[in-house]
Amino acid sequence: MSATSLAPIQSTSKPPAILSLIGDTPLVEITRIDTGPCQLFVKLENQNPTGSIKDRVALAMVEAAERDGKLGPGGTIVEATAGNTGLGLALIAGAKGYRIILVIPDKMSQEKIAHVRALGAEVRLTRSDVTRGHPEYYQDVAARLAEEIPGAFYVNQFGNPANPLAHERGTGPEIWEQMRHDVDAVVVGVGSGGTLTGLSRFFSRVRPRRGVEMILADPTGSILYEYVKTGKLVEAGSWAVEGIGEDFIPDIADMSYVTDAFEIDDAESFSTARELLRLEGILGGSSTGTLVAAALRYCRQQTKRKRVVTFVADDGNKYLSKMFNDFWMADQGFGRRPTQGDLSDLISHRYEAGEVITVGPGDTLLTAVKRMRAAGVSQVPVVDENGRAIGILDESDVLVKVHHDPDHFHHEVKTAMTDRLETLSPSAKIKDLLEVFDRGRVAIVMDGNKFLGLITRSDLLSYLRRQMP
Numbered sequence: 001m002s003a004t005s006l007a008p009i010q011s012t013s014k015p016p017a018i019l020s021l022i023g024d025t026p027l028v029e030i031t032r033i034d035t036g037p038c039q040l041f042v043k044l045e046n047q048n049p050t051g052s053i054k055d056r057v058a059l060a061m062v063e064a065a066e067r068d069g070k071l072g073p074g075g076t077i078v079e080a081t082a083g084n085t086g087l088g089l090a091l092i093a094g095a096k097g098y099r100i101i102l103v104i105p106d107k108m109s110q111e112k113i114a115h116v117r118a119l120g121a122e123v124r125l126t127r128s129d130v131t132r133g134h135p136e137y138y139q140d141v142a143a144r145l146a147e148e149i150p151g152a153f154y155v156n157q158f159g160n161p162a163n164p165l166a167h168e169r170g171t172g173p174e175i176w177e178q179m180r181h182d183v184d185a186v187v188v189g190v191g192s193g194g195t196l197t198g199l200s201r202f203f204s205r206v207r208p209r210r211g212v213e214m215i216l217a218d219p220t221g222s223i224l225y226e227y228v229k230t231g232k233l234v235e236a237g238s239w240a241v242e243g244i245g246e247d248f249i250p251d252i253a254d255m256s257y258v259t260d261a262f263e264i265d266d267a268e269s270f271s272t273a274r275e276l277l278r279l280e281g282i283l284g285g286s287s288t289g290t291l292v293a294a295a296l297r298y299c300r301q302q303t304k305r306k307r308v309v310t311f312v313a314d315d316g317n318k319y320l321s322k323m324f325n326d327f328w329m330a331d332q333g334f335g336r337r338p339t340q341g342d343l344s345d346l347i348s349h350r351y352e353a354g355e356v357i358t359v360g361p362g363d364t365l366l367t368a369v370k371r372m373r374a375a376g377v378s379q380v381p382v383v384d385e386n387g388r389a390i391g392i393l394d395e396s397d398v399l400v401k402v403h404h405d406p407d408h409f410h411h412e413v414k415t416a417m418t419d420r421l422e423t424l425s426p427s428a429k430i431k432d433l434l435e436v437f438d439r440g441r442v443a444i445v446m447d448g449n450k451f452l453g454l455i456t457r458s459d460l461l462s463y464l465r466r467q468m469p
Ligand SMILES: Cc1ncc(COP(=O)(O)O)c(C=O)c1O
Pocket: 053, 084, 188, 189, 190, 191, 192, 193, 194, 195, 196, 242, 243, 244, 285, 287, 288, 291, 311, 313, 314
């Protein structure tokens, strides 16, 4: 029986207890990374139910809409996001029995879309190549949908006062108590500005005279750093860190509270997040890298001991296939390996380093297919017990064998593999590679008898992209 034909599990009308676990997150001190004269603490917002700080604001914005009569029984929640706010809203909509529609730009990862769908959200994909004012701009689509659907409420986290209020009433007081009323600086990122504005309001109230410094951590490419430093609005670039940085100043972001700012590029954000995991055991997302990197720069500039707080704003699990994946990092041009100046530089997975998925000639076709699926590849080299590449097996080789009789999945790889290999030496040229691809094959790179790895079309594309000025 397929999973979808199972009878649904019966539910009661009670909301799930998980909502009571939003907020009250732990605070932990950074002890192994050098923090100069300062003490640095991180608040583990990844421990909220959907793994981010946004659960707090999602709950606050829905409850405020209920109080204001903007959302009632049978109502629909509409928001424009595929990010953490969408996850938080989808959880809360499900818990409270609302319909939820998320308008998502089509560049968002399949994993994120799958995650919000699994929580019960309806997804409307829209174009990601258009900006504010275009009818298909995702925020405009969401606003329009909310007008058209009776009983719909457009959350609009960028302009919703309940967003900063969640931090003013929740996150701020928690930090204040956890730090025993002794905190000198808070390092924040700005997405909607809710965290910055809410915390700033809270701390300026509880510590009006000496104040708590509000430090902005901004990805290189975002306009906010320049705005804080010079008051100028510059043109935005692009950045890969997710959840923070903007190309406009959101309505609820009160930048006047910011006392200093640090600009952190993607490479530093990613390497800091990886170091945080390695040294402190904390698995944070990409923006955590930005925040901790900025906090460390601030800390190391100090001459007196200061007590500093920053955030693990979301969970690193979402980034295992990106920032925590060495192949993705190399493909994006981060943390590149030393180059040889020859074709071997194009090999993304090196055989000698144990990075290549292979099969043996005596493995079954079923084993080979399972291995290809698990690794997300459509072909594997066949390597014998002496480490020699003796063939290559791709999906069409398997199909030829099994399409008449699926029992042939039990046959050995050597009966289906192609043994006419397209081998190239590391000194071959890109032109030679293209000829191999023209014949519909992948290149096997051999240094004499030594198998170095495969080069596919996608490896060549990645290599050429990295050469872009
Ligand atoms: C992943 C992520 N989302 C959101 C935020 C905060 O966003 P906002 O300005 O919307 O409160 C942060 C801040 O650090 C973040 O790292």
